[in-house]
Amino acid sequence: MEDENPPVVAPTMPEPRLVEPTALEIVRTRSLASLVAQEIEAMILAGTLAAGERLNEQQLAVRLGVSRGPVREAVRGLERSGLVVSVRNQGSYVRSVSTAEALEIYDLRAALTGLACARLAGTASAADRAALEALVARMDQARRADDAPAYYGLNLxxxxxxxxxxxxxxTRRLYEDLGNELHLFRRRALVEPENMRESNAEHAGIVAAIAAGDAAAARAAGEAHIAGGKRRFQSTDASATHAGPTHAPDSAARDPGPPPAKAPAAPGGRPRRAARSATN
Known part of the structure; x- marks a missing residue:
């Protein structure tokens, strides 16, 4: 005999689907100028826009499918971050860093890195130490595989x-701005295996000092690491070529002649390449 009251089966609800945000939703959460700045920055770091190259707002607007207003605002933001320089009555150019400027940036980065390492020695949690140790281990794997792009990305x-x-x-903002200036040439050359080995040994020394809670040793290790990168950079015969011309377009404001349309640059590649010996 059939059951007069069969159980009620609830309808099966479909699995929720992850929906990619639309372009309109992205623009609603981020300004159009910031999106344009992100695209221009990617072109600069990839070498599509070379050091010393003039930024043509109209061409960029057409290329990115926007009006000139967001491009102009984006360029001003990139100027504040150090990737772009404006020359009076001439326009905006991708910043070109000279060897002398690069060496000064190394000195400034050494001070900021040492400060951060010293502070971290007194505040690092077990999770902090584990994260840093994991990065050192992954860099060692990349070094052993002679995978320079992977090593440099992990280094960053x-x-x-x-x-x-x-x-x-x-401190973070200053460090990031200085790093942006160095990206103009650090990402375009090769990293030699011996320099990767030396650099990562210095990373391990920093982590050891932080784990020991020794602020003075951590500061010294951080500063010595950046100083080592500066020395490795100086030992590279082609450093001047990687860094661009001996004077950047911003010096053209003091020089009657216009900046070059295109500065010498090392072969382009994925924007995660480092200067041959700037592995820090």
Whole structure:
């Protein structure tokens, strides 16, 4: 005999689908100028826009499918971050860093890195130490595989982690601005295996000092690491070529002649390449 009251089966609800945000939703959460700045920055770091090259707002607007207003605002923002320089009555150019400027940037980065390492030695949690140790281990794997792009990307992550955990907002902002200026040439050359080995040994020394809670040793290790990168950079015969011309377009404001339309640059590639010996 059939059951007069069969059980009620609830309808099966479909699995929720992850929906990619539309272009309109992205623009609603981020300004159009910031999106344009992100695209222009990617072109600069990839070498599509070379050091010393003039930024044509109309061409960029057409290329990105926007009006000139967001491009102009984006260029002003990139100027504040150090990637672009404006020359009076001439226009805006991709910043070209001279060897002398690069060496000064190394000195400034050494001070900021040492400060962050010293602070982190007194505040690092077990999770902080584990994250840094994991990055050092992954860099060692990339070094053994002779994978320079992977090593350099992890190297950037390591330094970002040091500053995120040990630096205050102002320290991080200064460090990022200085790093942006160096990206113009650090990402376009090869990293030699011996320099990767030496650089990562210095990373391990920084982590060991932080783990020991020794602020003085951590500061010294951080500063010595950046100084080592500066020395490795100086030992590269082609450093001047990687850094661009001996004077950047911003010096053209003091020079009657216009800046070059295109500065010498090393072969382009993925924007995660480092200067031959600037592995820090």
């Amino acid at each position: 992550d390591f330094h970002a982690a040091l500053l995120a955990r040990g630096g205050g907002p102002r």
